[in-house]
Amino acid sequence: MDSGMSRALAYISTAAALAVIASGCGHRVNSESDPVANITSSHTLQELCDIPKQFYKNEFNADNPSVSLAAGHPMTDKIEGGNACDYEILGHDTSDRNYLGQISLVHSTEATGDTTENSVTKTIVVDNTVIDESIPVDTGEFTTTEPHVTLSITVKGWHGKFTFWGRDDQTIAAGGKVLLNMMRTLTS
Numbered sequence: 469m470d471s472g473m474s475r476a477l478a479y480i481s482t483a484a485a486l487a488v489i490a491s492g493c494g495h496r497v498n499s500e501s502d503p504v505a506n507i508t509s510s511h512t513l514q515e516l517c518d519i520p521k522q523f524y525k526n527e528f529n530a531d532n533p534s535v536s537l538a539a540g541h542p543m544t545d546k547i548e549g550g551n552a553c554d555y556e557i558l559g560h561d562t563s564d565r566n567y568l569g570q571i572s573l574v575h576s577t578e579a580t581g582d583t584t585e586n587s588v589t590k591t592i593v594v595d596n597t598v599i600d601e602s603i604p605v606d607t608g609e610f611t612t613t614e615p616h617v618t619l620s621i622t623v624k625g626w627h628g629k630f631t632f633w634g635r636d637d638q639t640i641a642a643g644g645k646v647l648l649n650m651m652r653t654l655t656s
Contacts, residue, residue, distance in 0.1 A: 509547035509573075509626075511654045513537060517553035519650045520571050520630065524555060527632075527639050533568055534558050547654060550574040569616065569632035571647075573654060576627045587618075594644035597621070601644075603635060619643055623651045 524530040538552035552572035602618045620629040630647040
């Protein structure tokens with residue numbers, strides 16, 4: 469085989485491999501032996517992404533944050549294995565972005581453990597429900613006056629996480645209510 473054909477074959481193989489990998493992003497191959505893998509939601513990604521909008525308006529004066537799906541699926545798709553929405557405020561200049569946070573909902577079998585190596589983890593109680601709270605500690609790698617907080621909970625085979633900026637108790641409690649509302653609404 470000549471070098472031009474070998475190079476073309478290498479590009480085609482690479483593209484095919486990337487297409488296979490990308491096609492699985494955000495979706496879980498359901499297994500008959502894994503009952504949690506077969507859990508589906510009748511709700512859409514748009515519904516997931518709409519859940520924290522009022523929180524961002526109330527807590528951060530963000531009337532209309534920009535929303536993007538982490539896996540790039542259409543907002544009309546149903547919630548499947550793993551789904552996440554990112555929020556930011558866009559300034560007048562496209563490089564002027566203020567990241568607000570992320571909300572996600574995944575099958576509990578796909579949930580990765582919350583990183584606690586450089587975090588302080590505790591629990592909060594919202595409407596008689598225990599929610600895990602993880603706050604990063606200052607490792608000297610970054611400086612910020614308002615590090616993010618990640619709240620997480622597992623309900624009915626789904627693992628929900630809500631990450632946002634701020635450490636005060638009022639904001640964290642409001643975020644806990646948002647997460648709990650998401651779990652009650654989208655996992656029923």
